Amino acid sequence: MVNYKIVITGAYAAGKSQFIRTVSEIDVVDTDVPVTHTEEKELKHHTTVGLDFGTLTIDAEQRLLLFGTPGQERFDFMWEILAEGCLGYIVLVDSCRPAHFNETIVVLERFAAMTPVPFVVAATKQDLPGALPPTYIRRRLGLPNDIPILACVATDYAAVSDVISTLLDRIDVLAQDSSSSPVTHKEHSHG
Amino acid sequence: MASRSEQINTILGQLVTNNGNDINGAALISSDGILISSRMSADVNADRMGAIAATMMGVTTRVVNDLKIGKANEAIVNAESGYLLVMPVATQMILAIILRQHANLGMIRIEARETGRAIAELMSA
Numbered sequence: 001m002v003n004y005k006i007v008i009t010g011a012y013a014a015g016k017s018q019f020i021r022t023v024s025e026i027d028v029v030d031t032d033v034p035v036t037h038t039e040e041k042e043l044k045h046h047t048t049v050g051l052d053f054g055t056l057t058i059d060a061e062q063r064l065l066l067f068g069t070p071g072q073e074r075f076d077f078m079w080e081i082l083a084e085g086c087l088g089y090i091v092l093v094d095s096c097r098p099a100h101f102n103e104t105i106v107v108l109e110r111f112a113a114m115t116p117v118p119f120v121v122a123a124t125k126q127d128l129p130g131a132l133p134p135t136y137i138r139r140r141l142g143l144p145n146d147i148p149i150l151a152c153v154a155t156d157y158a159a160v161s162d163v164i165s166t167l168l169d170r171i172d173v174l175a176q177d178s179s180s181s182p183v184t185h186k187e188h189s190h191g
Numbered sequence: 192m193a194s195r196s197e198q199i200n201t202i203l204g205q206l207v208t209n210n211g212n213d214i215n216g217a218a219l220i221s222s223d224g225i226l227i228s229s230r231m232s233a234d235v236n237a238d239r240m241g242a243i244a245a246t247m248m249g250v251t252t253r254v255v256n257d258l259k260i261g262k263a264n265e266a267i268v269n270a271e272s273g274y275l276l277v278m279p280v281a282t283q284m285i286l287a288i289i290l291r292q293h294a295n296l297g298m299i300r301i302e303a304r305e306t307g308r309a310i311a312e313l314m315s316a
Contacts, residue, residue, distance in 0.1 A: 003225050003226075003238075005223060005224065005225060026236055026238065026239065027236075029239045029242060029243060050246055050250075051242065051243075051246050053224075053238075053239055053242035053243070055238055065224070065225065065238065065242065067224065067242065077250075077253050078246075078249075078250075080249075081245075081246060081249030081250065081253065082224075082246070082249075084222060084223040084224075084249070085221065085222070085223025085224070085225070086223070
């Protein structure tokens, strides 16, 4: 059995813990504590301070280990700890709170600086009234066109699986790209 | 000749059995939280254990760096009905040990360091 580490990240209250709970086969490790900060409490009552952890088996030989990060920037040291050795990551963004897109931009920038591995963005809460379309969110986040952004509902198994398989495809494609590096091509053309 | 993973499992097994009933489980984990080998009782999910221990070691490393008190040797959680001990071993690996309540913590810390050395030796061989 080969284990692949995937990180689920994003700003506060984007649905990261739920995303992992929806697909995990094991009881999810969570480190939820009650929210004490008044502004943060308006959004939800419990928050992750350490990590969320779940597993998802792909087939007989491969399994994903899903590591969810805390969302608040004051826990950014956990982002580094959890990102170590990951093969790819998923950035969740709350589609209903454009005022918080800047926090997502911070997450995107920090992860890009930490690790060069592939990532995808999932626009969550698409089932709620007032959810903005992924195309609009892409523009607001300044996301390049080659980075997928998917509509998602974190409680929906099919939607969450879809986001994860998009990331896995991307990891595969980029791995193939780098294995057929220009050096190898040159050697072939000369030979 | 036993494979490296079999040898690691033997080393962990020795650590557990040498200490009577004091150790409820031991695991070797990569620093990014992936389980390498474990001797855990059935009621503990070893994968979850790996993720938690690596996070604890990561936070510990972060704390000692911030406080400028050198390299982290180990972190111990003293809980109502047991202990968890995590320590960095070899290169980018973590040894996690779950102890029962009233275990001989001093003795096990010494044994854990020896286990760490044995694993480092095996990995560099």
